[in-house]
Amino acid sequence: MLAFIVRRLLQAVLVMLAVALIAFAMFRFVGDPVNSMLPEIATTEDRQALRAQLGLDEPIPTQFAKFIGGAVQGEFGISYRNKRPVSDLIVERLPATLELVFAAALFALLMGVPMGVYTALNRHGFVSNLLQIISLIGISVPTFVTGILLILIFSVWLNWLPSFGRGEVVQLGWWSTGLLTISGLKSLVLPSVMLGLFQVTLIMRLVRAEMLEVLRTDFIRFARARGLTDRAVHFGHALRNTLMPVITIAGLQLGSMIAFAIITETVFQWPGMGLLFIQAVSFADIPVMSAYLVLVALIFVVINMIVDLLYFVVDPRLSVGGDRA
């Protein structure tokens, strides 16, 4: 067990180093930050002075070493544009993104699971076919189009929900939450629907397929033979056996939702990390970009590691060293 964890940790460190290297190499291609930091009339002399001040004129290995040295301590420097420590900026934006992602995930589960169960139980019903078709649309329409459509319908036409921002937020220590105010909750609806829509479809189809599979198995047949009610068979036995893979997939999707939140955050001006990253790209704000990339990589690595460990716990066949066999 311990050997397994150590091995996994070493692999994680390697992945993080690779991401840092790629991120760093990428900065060569995002443009010269000096141009957006100085006024247009700045002289060539001024530009060179600033480049030296930022350390952009140092050899690339030196720059990379400094970057890694800082990153290890969680220190990514000062944002070129906002002039604030990058770690502060990230900590400030993290709650917005996480609340959005969890709301979207919750929405996806609450919609996806019942829809999947329903379509599995009523395979040829009219509603099932309709849901199947709608879910196909949900998977094929690009998310930013759904976002704009939601804004058009619910903000411009119906005037029910705000089209941008996070509403009023309440500060709980360093965590800013929009879950405690009416305007915060209202603001959360459209973005989480947009972000969660694809996942609804995914979960619905997954639940449907798994459920159909399980319903064909012997123990369901025996359960029916025992005279159990439909309700007990469907929900007590079939659904429970369906959920294991669904939970795994949903967990893994969390990581990609954090990454995909960039688009949702841009459409709804949701002040999260994705928006911070997009802004940083257009201003060639290297410290912010590098911190974001490293953080997202870290989230993926951690989630994957947790999943790996869970498998290890659940399935003894995976114990690589055979220490349990």
Next chain:
Amino acid sequence: MRILTALGTALVVTALGTSGLAAKTLRMADSTDIAAMDPHSMTESNTIGFLNHVYEGLVRYNDELQVEPALAASWEFVDPTRVRFHLREGVTFHNGNPFTADDVVASINRAADDSSPVKSNLPGVASIEKVDDLTVDLVLKGTDPIVLNYLTNIYILDKEWMDKHDALLPSDIRAGKENHAVANSNGTGPFMLESRQPEAKTVLVANPNWWDTPKHNLSRIEFSPIASDATRIAALLSGELDFITPAPLQDIERINGSEGTSVIEGPELRTIMLGFNYGDTLHDSNLTDANPLQDLRVRQALNMAIDMDLIQKKVMRGKSRNAGLLVAPPVPGYDAALDERSPADPAAAKALLAEAGYPDGFEVGFDCPNDRYVNDEEICQAVTAMWARIGVKAALNAQTKSKHFEKVLAGTSDIYMVGWATLPMLDSYSVLSALLHTKSDRMGAWNPGGYSNPKIDELTDKVAVELDQAMRTAMMSEALGLAKDDVAIISLHQQPLAWAVRDGVNLKVTADNKPRLWYATVD
């Protein structure tokens, strides 16, 4: 009991609020957030423009873009390199501190510090000296006729406040420490910072102790950045916002067609132009031994081939103003007689090319941004097609602004798009010194192609120190005329400026694209 009292107070406050005590809130959105509250930490014009509501300079531009007194009540030139400013009496900062000469000295020194990007906007200032509590002398490196224009952008902070918060110098990125002034503010302006959540909302409230008589009737400004054009417009149409900037060209009709919203437009100062590589060879061409762009006839042909009327009509939807000169009409040095742009003439252009020895044209690189100017990429596509008609095959490379300007300034582009608003000095000298003057450490920062015309250099150097306004303007016009004859840079147009408001918001578009909300009223 305490709760009851609080409730009672709340009721009274609500009653006051609704009883028509004129609580006018203006909710506005821009496409990018302001970078920081520290006016000496960056030079982005949207941030500088917004911060002018909180901070003020010794002088300011009014809504006609004329320099007028602000924190300095008056000034005089003691000698050509020494300007004496008489400061306004009785001005207080938002925290109640009185405004004095010490604040001016500390602020100018802060802006001119080596760690401040703003120092590039103060090229002519040697030092600042306190004369007495309400008088300061600005010492210049040489005579500088447009020093006041520069000063409109240099805001004054409270010395005592900076001292207390260890903010006497702007943030030093290398030191890795945040400056207090980045998230807090203490100015003298018409509005005070109430709260700020970066990338979400910045709230200003009217300053009841402002020294000037307010022309606005606002009590509160709520600023939100909204990057997505579609969302920004939707928020205006749904009534969540009162004022947005910019309003994209393709949506102007829709906004005007919707009930309760309209677009306010005007020409911007920014002139869009195409610069050339004047080196001995081209970077991206089939010709390896010569640079046809060095030949005046080739440049004339390229200019002649561009049908700006068509671009104005189709790409810019009739909203742009075609330009024959490198500066817009409000800029001193502009000459209407030179601004004429002759109609496109592909046949004559082709003849000129043949005369220059390129009857079949040539290949050339063409660089454009795709997210910097209004419809920048579309304009370049149109120009590429127009050049193709005379046989010049331009390899269009449209990319994001940070990449584009990196390539342009590195001098590795053959033909490149650039826009110039002459801000903050609002003077043709900006174009002459940065774009047309022969490149050196202090001049020609935006002349990466290496254009050099000794006559223009000479005029530019004279303009820099000439104090006689009439002579100075004449020299600038002459230099711009020379550049035009030389087709040193092709001028295309002044791009349109469009903001959108809800009915009841009275606001004028200013050509420098900075909303001045101390002139805004809400019905």
